Amino acid sequence: MTTALAIKQLTYKRNQKPILTNVSLTVEAGKIVGLLGENGAGKTTLMRLISGLAKTNQGEIITNQTTTNAAAKRATVSFSDQLNWFPKQSKLQEIVAFYQHAYPDFDYEKYQELANFLQLDPLQKLSALSKGTKEKFVITLTLARQTDIYLLDEPFSGIDSMSRKKIINSIIQWKPEAALMIISDHYVSEIAPILDDIVVIKDQTIAVHRSADSIREEFGIGIEAYYEGLYEGGAVND
């Protein structure tokens, strides 16, 4: 098995306040990992650190690309971007053109396939998109890149339940087989069927990293019940 991501004793503080403390995690290539945790647990922060958008205070993050150069690291990780820095009047096709220019790994055919599937209109303006449609566009841009690691930060929160199911069911075929995908989501039961592993951030660190199969085998319950058990006085202990 190839390791896609190894995090070693990472500590991250923001304005002196510890956000993540002594985080270690090793994940294999090809997996789909659910990153779970309460509001403010540090899921987005961990993704920003993995993608190179934020810098660790202490510890290491090792991806296939053994570089410490932030720009080179960003090139190997496709992180769902909220597109806040694009002018609101930008048309989707202009943002796609920017992506094509900025990322040599951007696969335009794949973009078109996903955009058709999700019925995105290239002539629409960013400002005119509903919350859910914007999220569909973000998923499309993120997955159209061909990288080793995909980070999807709460990708489905505004998407209607029918589309959400459609996207979740298709994600396995959209992900390159050898790539690692990490998805954070509060709707655990919906993403559970596609997850290989779950990682739970609690008390500033990784409280649990287990395979979905081992949870079902050992506890005979679904991932959602196991996850909720972690917050109910330790009914389930790792």
Ligand SMILES: Nc1ncnc2c1ncn2[C@@H]1O[C@H](COP(=O)(O)OP(=O)(O)OP(=O)(O)O)[C@@H](O)[C@H]1O
């Ligand atoms: N810009 C910022 N300045 C200072 N502290 C921040 C900033 N952004 C996040 N934090 C803090 O970092 C911690 C982790 O936040 P983060 O957004 O990573 O959590 P999360 O698990 O993604 O939460 P959610 O599920 O609500 O999206 C929180 O305590 C938050 O207050």
